[in-house]
Amino acid sequence: MTPAVFERLADITSLIIVATISTEELDTRIASDREKVERIVGRTRRVTLPPHDEDRAGGHDLAADPARTGRGRHERPRLSRRRTVTLFVLAVAILVGVPVVIFWRSSGCFPVVQLNVLTTPEKQALVEDRARAFERELMKTGQCAVTIQVSTARSAHTAIDLLSNGWGDEALLTAPRPHVWLPGSALDLEQAKRLTEQRDLLEFTPESLGSIARSRLVLAVPPSYQEWTGRSSFTWPEVSNAVARGELLLARSGPRSSSSGLAATMALYRHAPGGTGDVHHRIEQNLESPDHEGSYDLMCAVRHSFPPPAQPFAVLTTDKVVEDYNAGRPLRADCPKRTTPEGERLHMLVPAEQPVLLDHPYVLIGALTPRRDEAARALHTYLRSPASESALKKHHFAPPGKDDGAGTPPGGVEEVLGIWERARKPTRLLVALDVSGDMRDGLRGSPMNNRLAAAAAEVYTAVGGMGPRDQVGLWTFADRPGDIDHEELMEIGETTKDETLPARLQERLNALKPESHPGADPRDVVHDAIDRLRETSDDEGEDEAIDAVLLITSGDESPDRIPADLRPPVSTPVFVVALGLNGCAERTSLRRIAEQTRGQCYDVPGAEAMERAFDGLAVSLWGGGTSGETS
Structure with missing residues (x-):
């Protein structure tokens, strides 16, 4: 016989054994129940039934008389037909089943x-x-x-x-x-x-x-946004630009939580305008709820958020997930199966460029x-196999193809995740601006009258590129009379989400003039600035925010100032912009500050160097880890 036949015999034998055991148990239960019934009926007769005349005379109980009831007679015990069949079946099961099981084990199919x-x-x-x-x-x-x-x-x-x-x-x-x-x-x-x-x-x-x-990334929009629903495709640059400018609320699952979130982040970063760290930061800060664990978590949040906000809103995920959402399939325990109303079904747009596929x-x-x-x-x-193609379609997947795989932008997965880790965190930047007499000099290549005006213009541009959850503070400092060298013009905690912030910041920067006081010791200013960030961090609960100090100074060192370590050591990075030739040279106070805080020190002799310094600041804050190197 073939192994298949023996396997079938083994299955049949197992059923026979189970049935046999069940039959014996049934016989035992029937016998036990019969005895219980007879005892109950007997007791009932003694209570309710009247005795016959002869019973009255003899004092007999009907239920207790063996001659009347038939119980107590000496009979030859006989094996019931059912028990005989049971034993026969059990014997057959043993004779047939044991060889089958032995053969099944020897054929390599045991255990399962x-x-x-x-x-x-x-x-x-x-x-x-x-x-x-x-x-x-x-x-x-x-x-x-x-x-x-x-x-x-x-x-x-x-x-x-x-x-x-x-x-x-x-x-x-x-x-x-x-x-x-x-x-x-x-x-x-x-x-x-x-x-x-x-x-x-x-x-x-x-x-x-x-x-x-296979599944592919799509942009899904509510039907109320007719500007988008009338289209069938989108371009990555237009979406990246719209998000960076705050014109489109975009939802996406976290890039560490799902492949679709990671692929979406790669595509957004690859096509971001300029591709610099500050643009990546603005994209992440403008994303709507950027840290959903997975795609179903994201779509569950979308289901609970209807009606959508008045501002254009879209979801970046896979076509499979959007199909599940529109079909009303269960997404999570708190998002059970339901019929999705027509007004909540999302319209899908595909990339006009090469699609981003998940394999x-x-x-x-x-x-x-x-x-x-x-x-x-x-x-x-x-x-x-072809047998699974219909199931793939039923569950909103496409069959695998030759072009599978999500495209990886230059730099690879880890570099993108590193940028994302920095870009997603809100930044708390305290700007300390030197207003001493040394800032009267001009800056080569700048149309501004002096160093202070050139620095103020660059600060305004940099703050304009920050995200809506970022905070900024503004100090000025010089060696003024008294114990405190700095003046607080804008308290840290002001968020760029406040629409009045740009106008107020520009007003304060335009009002700055170089003072007659000499330059202050930058170490004192740095200590005070870091202390202020720590104090407000505790108050605001911004444990995950990136705290940083931007120190902009003339870079002119006092000849009697001896470079020394900051006391106590600090972990908040300090970025120094020295508007001179040798402010970041070896054994200067400014260079020591940057080295000890793992920040950067930039020598800025002219306008072009100023732009490079602020680009480097953006990369250090939002485009990767800070570095202890100076330039």
Whole structure:
């Protein structure tokens, strides 16, 4: 007989054994219940039934008379027909079933292989549907059985962190260690590999077998925005510009939380006007709720936000997620299935340029046993087979294609994530501007009358490029009589979201004139500025904000000033703009300040150098980590 026949016999034998055991239990229960009924009926007769005449004379109880009831007679015990059949069936099961099980074990199909699959919330329904179909297909064709357990990680960051950490004991409390990982795109796999290398984890050796599905980034807008709903496409530069200028409220899931959020961030940064750190910062500061964990979290927030704001609003996510939203599918526990009203269904626009595609790879994790490896590869083949195409369409995915993969802009994933980490945080910048007599001199190449006017104009331009959640403060300083060298013109805490801020800032800057006092010791000014940032940070609760001091001075060192360390050491970066030739030279106070605070010191002898210095400030604040190097 073939293995398939023996497998069927094994299944039948198992059913027979279960049925036999069930029959014996039923016989026992029937006998027990019969005795209970007879005892109850007997007691009832003694209470309710009148005795016959002879019973009255003899004093007998009808229910207690063995001759009347038939109980108590000596009879030869006989085995019931049902019990005979039961024993016969049990004997057949043992004779037939044991060889079948022995053969099944020897054929390599025992024990049953369990395959643990980790996927995204967006693919959970698809993978569970295909996993059950795959299990049925194996049984139908007589192959070795496989059981598949599907689990999900709410965000890509969670999955990447657990996988690159070896899926420790805490993770096992939530889900079994996966053998197969189905991330949102190859971008997630790239991050996992990098973290694994950093943590020196040899057990994580992923092998990508290729894509199982495809989705693409789209811009989804409510039907009320007719300017957008009448179109079928958009361009990345127009969206990046509109967001940077605050003309479009854009929602996007976090780039560490989902592949769609990361791919969207890459596209926005790649096409940002100028591509500089301050533009990236403005984009992030103008995003609407930029830190949703995943795509379904984002769409759940959109569902709860209707009606949308009057300002143009859009969502940047995948077509699959928008289709699920419009179809009213469940997104989260607090976003159950529902019928989406016509007025809340989103209109999708596709990029006019080359589309950004998510490839949904199929990744084997670690060293698998031969049978599990065979099962995992067979599942991948099944997911890519024509049998799964209708399921992909049902769950709003496209079949995998040759051009799969989300495009990665120059610099790669980690550089983009580094820029995002800085750009997304609000900045609290305190500007300390030298107004001493040394600022009367002119600045080469500048149309302004003196250094102070040139610096004031550049400060106004820089503040205009900050985001709506940023804060700015303005001080002036000189060696004035008394204990305090600085004067506070604008208190830190003023946000650029305040529409009156630009006019008030310009008014104060235009009113500045060089004073007759000499230059103050910059170390005292820096200490006071950092203390002020700390005080207001506690009051405002801006723990995640980037605090920084911008010190703009003539750069002229007093010959009797000895460079010394700041006391106590500080961690707030100080960026120094020295309007002279040698303000940032070796062994100057300004250079020491920049080095000790991991800031930057810029020598600015002319107008072009001034522009480069402020561009460097933007890169240091929002385009990457601060550096201790000076220039």
